Amino acid sequence: MNTSPRHSDVFRVLALAALLVLGTHARAQTDPLPSWNDGAAKKAIVDFVQTTTTQGSPKFVPPAERIATFDQDGTLWVEHPMYSQVMYILESVPALVKAKPELAKVAPFSTVLEILKGDRAAIAKLTMPDLEKLAVATLTGMPVDTFEAQAKKWLAEAKDPRWKKPYTELTYLPMQEALKYLRANGYKTYIVTGGGQDFVRVYSEAVYGIPPEQVVGTAGGTKYGYAKDGKPFLTKEPKLLLNDNNGGKPEGIHLMIGRRPLMAVGNSAGDQQMLEYTKAGDGARLSMLVLHDDAKREYAYGPAQGLPATKVGAFTQALYDQAKKEGWIVISMKDDWNKIFAFEK
Amino acid sequence: MNTSPRHSDVFRVLALAALLVLGTHARAQTDPLPSWNDGAAKKAIVDFVQTTTTQGSPKFVPPAERIATFDQDGTLWVEHPMYSQVMYILESVPALVKAKPELAKVAPFSTVLEILKGDRAAIAKLTMPDLEKLAVATLTGMPVDTFEAQAKKWLAEAKDPRWKKPYTELTYLPMQEALKYLRANGYKTYIVTGGGQDFVRVYSEAVYGIPPEQVVGTAGGTKYGYAKDGKPFLTKEPKLLLNDNNGGKPEGIHLMIGRRPLMAVGNSAGDQQMLEYTKAGDGARLSMLVLHDDAKREYAYGPAQGLPATKVGAFTQALYDQAKKEGWIVISMKDDWNKIFAFEK
DSSP: OOOOHHHHHHHHHHHHHHHHHHHHHHHHHSOSOTTBOSSHHHHHHHHHHHHHHSTTOTTOOOGGGOEEEEOOBTTTBOOOSSOHHHHHHHHTHHHHHHHSGGGGGSTTHHHHHHHHHTOGGGGGGOOHHHHHHHHHHHHSSSBHHHHHHHHHHHHHHOOOTTTOSOGGGOBOHHHHHHHHHHHHTTOEEEEEEEEEHHHHHTTHHHHHSOOGGGEEEEEEEEEEEEOTTSOEEEEEEEEEEEOOSTTHHHHHHHHHTOSOOSEEEEOSGGGHHHHHHHHTSSSOOEEEEEEOBOTTTSOBOOBGGGOOOOSSSOBOHHHHHHHHHHTOEEEEHHHHBSOSSTTOO | OOOOHHHHHHHHHHHHHHHHHHHHHHHHHSOSOTTBOSSHHHHHHHHHHHHHHSTTOTTOOOGGGOEEEEOOBTTTBOOOSSOHHHHHHHHTHHHHHHHSGGGGGSTTHHHHHHHHTTOGGGGGGOOHHHHHHHHHHHHSSSBHHHHHHHHHHHHHHOOOTTTOSOGGGOBOHHHHHHHHHHHHTTOEEEEEEEEEHHHHHTTHHHHHSOOGGGEEEEEEEEEEEEOTTSOEEEEEEEEEEEOOSTTHHHHHHHHHTOSOOSEEEEOSGGGHHHHHHHHTSSSOOEEEEEEOBOTTTSOBOOBGGGOOOOSSSOBOHHHHHHHHHHTOEEEEHHHHBSOSSTTOO
């Protein structure tokens, strides 16, 4: 073989061209979902992606229409014993009371101070109207930039009581793999959460690679105004625009995205309508539910399939039966995931 | 030169590799804004894009944060003599009356029937409450899919009275070039319109290359429900969630995008707050206003700079003065654009 410099250059270019051509194929050979055990759930995701993205497939979908929506709490990260944002609300109360000392003796603020002193059981005393009052007091009334800075600070410091790690590290590795796999195949991944849109947007990009404009959540209004120096700013108002739970999920998807998702994943009764709406579209559609059935590595709650009942992210038996009837895939954390967290050995 | 098949293949690969390497550079040499005359407006756009996208520039912005927002009516396409969506509302009345004949004798429906018979001057008789009543009757109460199909049909058939062309052809070529130029440089382009979000989303992708999820507009709520066969669907409700005008534009941007734009373009007093909000951010920011000062090729209206006053897309003298004071660029259609429409010779 002639190995003059000129020829070796040519071979280098040829090798490069071959790599460019074969790259896609080579990547497809690597398992994109290594934390998933082989089984119906993993197969459903891979089949769905291949069916919708293979040119010439009868169910091929152009990249612009590839939308996948994921609930957050209990679907992408841990929601027990309590939603992270509720912890944010509770742990914001001391600063609030410091600024307005008269609140220290007024319920529900006084109740929260008791809870934070160690009386965790007192959380059960908080009613929905209590939580709404606390949410209004800690999530509204300030400029959006101030809220963002406060939420960022809390997220950097707060720790989950069981794992003693920041909440943002308690994301499910198999779901992170699924998000990446979908994006590598031209999907736009969205979070569609009952949690606060402004709260989740603070960390969605760093934690999930999902930019703020792809987070749909429970949203309040803002009010445009001017500071003393004339600089304009937005203030968070106690006015609910979108309750992004139940029917509010497809309503929020229509408002914020304007397209029906091809794939949707949730874990509780609040996700039912999003999964129905997704499946009701034409062509290939995938609806999935995460079942928390791994008390050892995470938590076990239903009450579906005889798992312990809960008020936080309940997966009812009715939802389970609907999933089976309508061909939604139920993901068993215990059986389908060989690794739940990135920090596991 | 040896021209055996093997060698010519090699040369083809080399040529391809050279193209891959040189492609970016070659593209940068071509004028991306050929319909813009050389001047302050064109220079401002090119300088802004170069400053924010050149690696190492002190005002470099990572691609994920490159957001540019454009008003639609009067900024991206013609808004005179009347906003296209108002024409849609008026021209939807006959079908409405056909379905509900009792409306034929009731104002404002009867007034609209007179207008459509040829008494165009009667448009002036319509008050804002009239228009609201007509909007509720023609834009709400139906499934979102039905509305989409109706709007699509109208857009395919309706013609602007002056140019006798579909409204969707009356977009400004210089703005289409600016949108493409921004996208080629990693910008996400958004429409932020006082018009109906659902209406504009019907054609935004085909007309501007802007997908539905990048359209922020005046938005109403929807209601999730089930058809008789159990299939879920969304119904458009007469409930206003976002009035995307004036302060509502930055509020809508926060709700739907969650990031402050780097660049914003408008043409009327309703865009003032969006331009202020954009300019108030750090780093390089560009706010622009289109001034309709070309009665011959399009329309002339202000009342800024002594141009005729109008109720449709008014550009007030106060807005003009604010633009000059705050360094917003005023685009003169007459002087800055050598071609307004793609169909011009």
